Amino acid sequence: MKSDRRITNLIITGFSGTGKSLVAMEVALRLNWDFLDTDDEIVKQTGKPIAEIFRQDGEARFRELERETIRKACQQRQTVIAIGGGAIVDPQNYELLAKTGLIVCLEAKPETIYERLFREAARDPETVVRPLLAVDNPLERIRQLKASRQPHYAKADWTIHTDGLTIGEVAEEVIRASRLLSRTHPHLSPLPSRERKSGSQLESDDDIACVVETGTQSYPVFVGCGLLDKLGEKMKQAALSGTATVISDENVFSLYGSKVEGILKDAGFAVNSFVVPPGEETKSMDYAIKMYDFLVNHRAERDDIIIALGGGMVGDLAGFVAATFLRGMPWMQVPTSLVAMVDASIGGKVGVNHPEGKNLIGAFYQPNLVLADPQTLTTLPKRELTSGWAEVIKHGMILDEEFVQFMESNVSRLTKLEPELLARAIARSAAIKAQVVSQDEKEREGKRTILNYGHTIAHGLEAATQYKSFLHGEAVAIGMVGAAKLSQRLGLLPSAAVERQQALLQKFDLPTGFSGLDLTEITRAMELDKKVKEKAIRWVLLQDIGKAVIRSDVPQQDVLAILQELTEP
Numbered sequence: 268m269k270s271d272r273r274i275t276n277l278i279i280t281g282f283s284g285t286g287k288s289l290v291a292m293e294v295a296l297r298l299n300w301d302f303l304d305t306d307d308e309i310v311k312q313t314g315k316p317i318a319e320i321f322r323q324d325g326e327a328r329f330r331e332l333e334r335e336t337i338r339k340a341c342q343q344r345q346t347v348i349a350i351g352g353g354a355i356v357d358p359q360n361y362e363l364l365a366k367t368g369l370i371v372c373l374e375a376k377p378e379t380i381y382e383r384l385f386r387e388a389a390r391d392p393e394t395v396v397r398p399l400l401a402v403d404n405p406l407e408r409i410r411q412l413k414a415s416r417q418p419h420y421a422k423a424d425w426t427i428h429t430d431g432l433t434i435g436e437v438a439e440e441v442i443r444a445s446r447l448l449s450r451t452h453p454h455l456s457p458l459p460s461r462e463r464k465s466g467s468q469l470e471s472d473d474d475i476a477c478v479v480e481t482g483t484q485s486y487p488v489f490v491g492c493g494l495l496d497k498l499g500e501k502m503k504q505a506a507l508s509g510t511a512t513v514i515s516d517e518n519v520f521s522l523y524g525s526k527v528e529g530i531l532k533d534a535g536f537a538v539n540s541f542v543v544p545p546g547e548e549t550k551s552m553d554y555a556i557k558m559y560d561f562l563v564n565h566r567a568e569r570d571d572i573i574i575a576l577g578g579g580m581v582g583d584l585a586g587f588v589a590a591t592f593l594r595g596m597p598w599m600q601v602p603t604s605l606v607a608m609v610d611a612s613i614g615g616k617v618g619v620n621h622p623e624g625k626n627l628i629g630a631f632y633q634p635n636l637v638l639a640d641p642q643t644l645t646t647l648p649k650r651e652l653t654s655g656w657a658e659v660i661k662h663g664m665i666l667d668e669e670f671v672q673f674m675e676s677n678v679s680r681l682t683k684l685e686p687e688l689l690a691r692a693i694a695r696s697a698a699i700k701a702q703v704v705s706q707d708e709k710e711r712e713g714k715r716t717i718l719n720y721g722h723t724i725a726h727g728l729e730a731a732t733q734y735k736s737f738l739h740g741e742a743v744a745i746g747m748v749g750a751a752k753l754s755q756r757l758g759l760l761p762s763a764a765v766e767r768q769q770a771l772l773q774k775f776d777l778p779t780g781f782s783g784l785d786l787t788e789i790t791r792a793m794e795l796d797k798k799v800k801e802k803a804i805r806w807v808l809l810q811d812i813g814k815a816v817i818r819s820d821v822p823q824q825d826v827l828a829i830l831q832e833l834t835e836p
C-alpha cells in the first residue's frame with residue numbers, strides 16, 4: 268500500500284495529553300499550512316462536546332462521525348491534521364491517512380500524560396473532565412489504554428518523545444522529521460511548500476527573519492546572536508548533507524574558521540576549507556578557477572555543500588562557484604559583514620569582477636539557506652560597519668517608515684551593537700530586501716530597481732575615484748542625500764524629509780557630501796553605469812520616507828545642481 272502514497276498532509280497522532288492539537292497548530296503556523304483538528308470538526312458539526320456525544324449517542328456513533336471527518340480531512344492539501352487519540356486504531360482510517368499524509372506520533376510517558384491532563388482539567392474546569400481522569404486509578408487506566416493502542420501508534424512514520432519538550436520544540440521536530448522522511452523515503456512524494464508571504468517576517472520561529480521566495484528556490488534567512496552555534500542543526504533541518512566546503516577570506520577565517528569547522532564536524536559533516544586573500548581583487552575568475560581545482564582535487568560531488576563564510580566578496584565568489592561547478596551545487600551563506608547580512612547574502616546575485624568592470628560575470632543562483640549571526644559584527648572594522656548601516660537605512664527609506672523611526676530611536680544602542688536590537692534591525696532590513704527580490708528574482712520586472720536608491724550617484728562617485736576613496740556604503744549615503752535633494756527639487760519630497768534622512772545618516776557617522784572631485788567625471792561615470800544605452804537614467808527618488816518612486820525624466824541640469832550642492836559644506 269505504501270508505494271502509492273501521495274503525501275500532501277501531515278498527520279499528528281498520539282495519546283491524549285501528548286499535545287497533538289497545539290503541536291499541529293504550531294507546525295501549521297511555521298509551514299504556513301492549514302490546520303485541522305478532527306475532534307474540533309466533530310464538535311463544530313454536532314454542536315456537542317465529545318464527552319457528550321459519547322454519553323448520549325455512544326462510542327460507535329462517535330467513531331462513525333470521526334471516520335467521516337477523517338475522510339473529508341484527507342482530501343485536503345498542505346494541512347496539518349490533528350486526529351483523536353483512538354482514530355488510528357480503525358484500519359480504514361489508518362489506510363486513508365497513510366495514503367495521503369505523513370503520520371507523526373507524539374509519545375509521552377503515562378506519568379507525563381497524567382500530569383498534563385490533570386493540569387489541563389484544573390486550569391479549565393469548564394471543560395468536561397476527561398473520561399480518563401474520572402476513574403479510580405487514572406494513571407493505571409492511562410497505562411492500559413495506551414498499551415492497547417501502542418501497536419497502532421507504532422505504524423506511524425515517525426515517533427517523537429515529547430516528555431520535557433515545549434510545544435515549539437516538538438513542532439520543530441515534526442518539521443525536521445517530515446523533511447528527513449520526504450528525502451530518504453523515495454515512495455513519499457516531497458512535501459510541497461506552499462506560497463508564503465515572501466519577505467514577511469515570521470513570528471513563529473524566533474530565528475527566522477524572513478523567507479525568500481523566488482521562482483527557483485525558497486529559503487529561510489536566519490538572524491540571531493549566537494546562531495553560529497546552531498549552524499549544523501539548521502543545515503540538517505534544511506536537509507543539507509554531504510561534505511561541506513567552507514570558503515572564506517583570511518580575515519574572517521582566522522577569527523571564525525576553526526569554530527565553524529568544529530560546529531560542522533560535531534554535526535557530522537565532513538569539512539574542507541578553502542581560504543582566499545581578503546579584498547575585492549580576489550573576486551575574480553582566477554580565484555574561481557583555483558576553487559574549481561580545489562573542488563576537483565577533493566572530489567566534490569553534486570550533493571555536497573558550499574558554505575560562504577564572510578562578507579559580500581566571499582559570498583559573491585563562493586556563490587558563483589556553487590552556481591557553476593557541476594552545473595550547480597547546494598550552497599549557503601554565513602554572512603559576517605553588515606553589508607552581507609542585509610544585502611549581499613539575499614537575492615541570489617553571484618559573480619566575479621572582470622578587469623573591465625565590477626560584477627560583469629555572474630548568475631542568479633539562490634542559496635539553500637542564509638544564517639547571519641550579528642555577534643560576528645563585533646570584530647568587523649568600524650568603517651566597514653558604518654558603511655553597512657547605509658544599506659540598512661536605505662531599506663527603511665524606500666519601503667518602511669516605521670523601521671526608519673525604529674532606527675532613529677535606537678541609534679546609540681545599534682551602533683554599540685546591543686545584541687537584541689541589532690538582530691532586530693538586521694532581520695527587518697533583510698526582510699525588506701527579501702520582499703523585493705521575491706517579487707523580481709532576476710531584475711526583469713523593474714521592482715528590484717528601488718534597491719538602487721542612492722546608488723546612481725554612488726556608482727558615479729565610486730567609478731570617478733577608481734573605487735579607492737569610498738567604501739560602497741559611504742558612497743550610497745552621499746547618493747541617498749543627493750537622491751532626496753533631487754526629489755525635493757522635483758517637488759516630490761518636503762524638505763523636512765530630506766533633513767530627517769540626513770540627520771539619521773549623520774548619526775550613524777556616514778558622510779553626506781564630498782569635495783575635491785570633478786563633477787563631469789561623476790556624471791560621465793553615471794551615464795556609463797546605466798544598463799541600457801540611449802535610455803534615460805532610472806532614478807529612484809522618494810515621495811515620502813518609506814515610499815520610493817522611479818523616474819526616468821530627470822533633467823541633467825537638475826542632477827548637476829544637486830551634485831554641486833553635495834560639495835557644499
Ligand SMILES: NC(=O)c1ccc[n+]([C@@H]2O[C@H](COP(=O)([O-])OP(=O)(O)OC[C@H]3O[C@@H](n4cnc5c(N)ncnc54)[C@H](O)[C@@H]3O)[C@@H](O)[C@H]2O)c1
Nearest residue numbers: 518545578579580581603604606607610611616643646647
Ligand atoms: N550579491 C549582491 O547582491 C551584493 C550586494 C551588495 C554587495 N555585494 C558585493 O559584496 C562585496 C562587498 O561586501 P562587504 O562589504 O562585506 O565586503 P568584503 O567581503 O570585502 O568584507 C569587507 C572586509 O571586512 C572583513 N570582514 C568581513 N566580516 C568580518 C568580521 N566579522 N570580522 C572581521 N572582518 C570581517 C573582510 O575580510 C574584508 O576585509 C562587493 O564585492 C559587492 O559587489 C553583492
Ligand SMILES: [Zn+2]
Nearest residue numbers: 658722739743
Ligand atoms: Zn549597495
